[in-house]
Amino acid sequence: MHLTDIAALAEPTGEKILLLVLDGLGGLPLATGGLTELETARTPNMDALLASGDAGLHVPVAVGVTPGSGPGHLSLFGYDPLEYRVGRGALSALGIEFPLQPGDVAVRGNLCTVDQRGVLTDRRAGRIPTEEALPVLELLDAIEVSGAQTFVRPVKEHRFLLVLRPGEATEARVEDTDPGVTGVLPLEAVAVSPASEPAARIAREWLAQVPDALAGQTRANMVLLRGFATLPDWPRFPEVFRMRSVAIAAYPMYRGVARLVGMDAVAVEDDPAALIPALRERVEDYDFFFLHVKGTDKAGEDGDFERKVDIIERVDELLPALSEVAGITLITGDHSTPARMAGHSWHPVPFLLHGGPGRGHRNEGTAGFGESECARGSLGTIRGCELMPLAAARAGRLGKFGA
Amino acid sequence: MHLTDIAALAEPTGEKILLLVLDGLGGLPLATGGLTELETARTPNMDALLASGDAGLHVPVAVGVTPGSGPGHLSLFGYDPLEYRVGRGALSALGIEFPLQPGDVAVRGNLCTVDQRGVLTDRRAGRIPTEEALPVLELLDAIEVSGAQTFVRPVKEHRFLLVLRPGEATEARVEDTDPGVTGVLPLEAVAVSPASEPAARIAREWLAQVPDALAGQTRANMVLLRGFATLPDWPRFPEVFRMRSVAIAAYPMYRGVARLVGMDAVAVEDDPAALIPALRERVEDYDFFFLHVKGTDKAGEDGDFERKVDIIERVDELLPALSEVAGITLITGDHSTPARMAGHSWHPVPFLLHGGPGRGHRNEGTAGFGESECARGSLGTIRGCELMPLAAARAGRLGKFGA
Numbered sequence: 001m002h003l004t005d006i007a008a009l010a011e012p013t014g015e016k017i018l019l020l021v022l023d024g025l026g027g028l029p030l031a032t033g034g035l036t037e038l039e040t041a042r043t044p045n046m047d048a049l050l051a052s053g054d055a056g057l058h059v060p061v062a063v064g065v066t067p068g069s070g071p072g073h074l075s076l077f078g079y080d081p082l083e084y085r086v087g088r089g090a091l092s093a094l095g096i097e098f099p100l101q102p103g104d105v106a107v108r109g110n111l112c113t114v115d116q117r118g119v120l121t122d123r124r125a126g127r128i129p130t131e132e133a134l135p136v137l138e139l140l141d142a143i144e145v146s147g148a149q150t151f152v153r154p155v156k157e158h159r160f161l162l163v164l165r166p167g168e169a170t171e172a173r174v175e176d177t178d179p180g181v182t183g184v185l186p187l188e189a190v191a192v193s194p195a196s197e198p199a200a201r202i203a204r205e206w207l208a209q210v211p212d213a214l215a216g217q218t219r220a221n222m223v224l225l226r227g228f229a230t231l232p233d234w235p236r237f238p239e240v241f242r243m244r245s246v247a248i249a250a251y252p253m254y255r256g257v258a259r260l261v262g263m264d265a266v267a268v269e270d271d272p273a274a275l276i277p278a279l280r281e282r283v284e285d286y287d288f289f290f291l292h293v294k295g296t297d298k299a300g301e302d303g304d305f306e307r308k309v310d311i312i313e314r315v316d317e318l319l320p321a322l323s324e325v326a327g328i329t330l331i332t333g334d335h336s337t338p339a340r341m342a343g344h345s346w347h348p349v350p351f352l353l354h355g356g357p358g359r360g361h362r363n364e365g366t367a368g369f370g371e372s373e374c375a376r377g378s379l380g381t382i383r384g385c386e387l388m389p390l391a392a393a394r395a396g397r398l399g400k401f402g403a
Numbered sequence: 404m405h406l407t408d409i410a411a412l413a414e415p416t417g418e419k420i421l422l423l424v425l426d427g428l429g430g431l432p433l434a435t436g437g438l439t440e441l442e443t444a445r446t447p448n449m450d451a452l453l454a455s456g457d458a459g460l461h462v463p464v465a466v467g468v469t470p471g472s473g474p475g476h477l478s479l480f481g482y483d484p485l486e487y488r489v490g491r492g493a494l495s496a497l498g499i500e501f502p503l504q505p506g507d508v509a510v511r512g513n514l515c516t517v518d519q520r521g522v523l524t525d526r527r528a529g530r531i532p533t534e535e536a537l538p539v540l541e542l543l544d545a546i547e548v549s550g551a552q553t554f555v556r557p558v559k560e561h562r563f564l565l566v567l568r569p570g571e572a573t574e575a576r577v578e579d580t581d582p583g584v585t586g587v588l589p590l591e592a593v594a595v596s597p598a599s600e601p602a603a604r605i606a607r608e609w610l611a612q613v614p615d616a617l618a619g620q621t622r623a624n625m626v627l628l629r630g631f632a633t634l635p636d637w638p639r640f641p642e643v644f645r646m647r648s649v650a651i652a653a654y655p656m657y658r659g660v661a662r663l664v665g666m667d668a669v670a671v672e673d674d675p676a677a678l679i680p681a682l683r684e685r686v687e688d689y690d691f692f693f694l695h696v697k698g699t700d701k702a703g704e705d706g707d708f709e710r711k712v713d714i715i716e717r718v719d720e721l722l723p724a725l726s727e728v729a730g731i732t733l734i735t736g737d738h739s740t741p742a743r744m745a746g747h748s749w750h751p752v753p754f755l756l757h758g759g760p761g762r763g764h765r766n767e768g769t770a771g772f773g774e775s776e777c778a779r780g781s782l783g784t785i786r787g788c789e790l791m792p793l794a795a796a797r798a799g800r801l802g803k804f805g806a
Contacts, residue, residue, distance in 0.1 A: 380784040389467030402471035
């Protein structure tokens, strides 16, 4: 279903909705027949919600597809990530909370090394440490292009963000200048469409000044650009679902994705306990609360099964204080990050949906919140972008389709 | 899969198919851990079909979306209701079995009250009783517009159907004249597309005569128009599935939706037992039989759990006499109407599919036909519009896709 269809059904009154995302929640057993991280964790509060709620699995993007953080969250917000695609440059800007404006073109940059002929010898400038990259990036930020503003901001190590703010309308269909291999010259910034010519021209003029600006540098003496992207012009979440909406998250990336769809965003410390006061302060001002917990994903990425279990248990302890603010509680992840794989994976993600007085539920099993129980859950296996309509329906916020 | 793809695979020979729709069949337990209406009902005959058949759940429109009766039935007939949309005027015509012709424009009308300046004071004319509305509607039916025919037919209370039969081709993208609030003038009938100008012109000429026609009336002295719609030009069910098809239903709305997709339709008394003789008379003449039972939905809408259980049990008693006529029996609802919610809901709907010699089935559990059993069913949770291809396949009526 398209967001325009949802917007046509959405009603402005009903229960509040809490979306609690444990990043990378889905997991795998360490050995055949074992329990996953979530199944291992003692989660009496989640289990209690499940006992009077419903469970299922969701597929964030498509079967077999491992989601990045951007698409994983867009899906949870109801935006089909196969339809709503964010360019990598724009995601990079979100990740460092650069305040992109409509019309801006965001680009991922790499510091790199070229020889005296300009031939690439290292595409990442020896993975130069962040502190060493910072003064180099200041030199780049000082470059000026006529008729446009340009901004350079550090990301991490050799990676940076370049933002072009053209004085005229432009698309951002510009080819990468990174050839993907060493031993050749960097590529030209070529517009793929005539409407992208202004962006390409500004990029070329900016690139032409880089060798002089970095003339004194030994290893970071050139740059490569990838993923030219504009800020997408999408339906806004608060208008589609007719809810005043806020994100509460420690990491800028997640606040950025929330802002991208029009939510307000609040920064908190990187500790799940910090969510409680931040949430309580805003209970009256919003109808929808997206709370983000990063630790589960980090532990999964580190291959640390026990730490992921611990963080799930800590969040479970906080759960009553979180779920009390909303009639509807949806607990899930944006993708799976099994410790066993030490990375994101394509596995469907368990979810738990609770609440909706008079809206009802069907009875679940008794094994507690976990992948196996969710695979048998009454809500089946659905697409990630179907979760928000389901939550909105339970909140009494979606009207009837057709007569 | 699109209907054109199905039509390309459909074969004209095979088993007959019986689609038994218990309107609003899906339900909810009254309390956590309890049984739904269908699970509560003693249904030995449905349970016996299930024991040698297959079960699953279907989603009529989309996850979280509460279907109206029109979209719910279109889905059961294999028409994706997100793709095949019926305008509200056309649905209104179906609901009172007005014989719409291609080219007709159907419009929902409300009798309303205006003051001497024409300002709306009551958008529903005090919800005037049907018997009081009838003579007023006769006055409206007598209005004549040059170059077109117009028809006014009563629906209920202040609601009526207006049909415009233009002498020329027209689209029906005309804005509502109902401003949605009182204290203002009714809006103009404005064409949204140039091709809709003939319909808008006829509507305006008709509307201009209403004040004089209703001059003697106190409360019903003007009308509001909404939901201008033409009869959609869709693939016809009997041609898509290559089956001679008939609907047997007590309520005009359901016969109307069946006729909309090209089925024949037969009216019966509002008693499930009346389906048996109506079906037996026509066994030789048709390959597909859509039988409609309204009582389950009405009991659900009334919040009457026990009555819904009773009606399911009565239908179960009749089942052997119904299912014997067809090789394939499909029993389901067009949506859920949980008594607990006293209205339609978005919950997936249980279905049972039986028959098809040599087509096979996977073994189901033993708990009998009900939501929990269907959630574990071998056919999983599928879209409502996927049921007909599945039934046709089991009937041996769908050929191989590709070589």
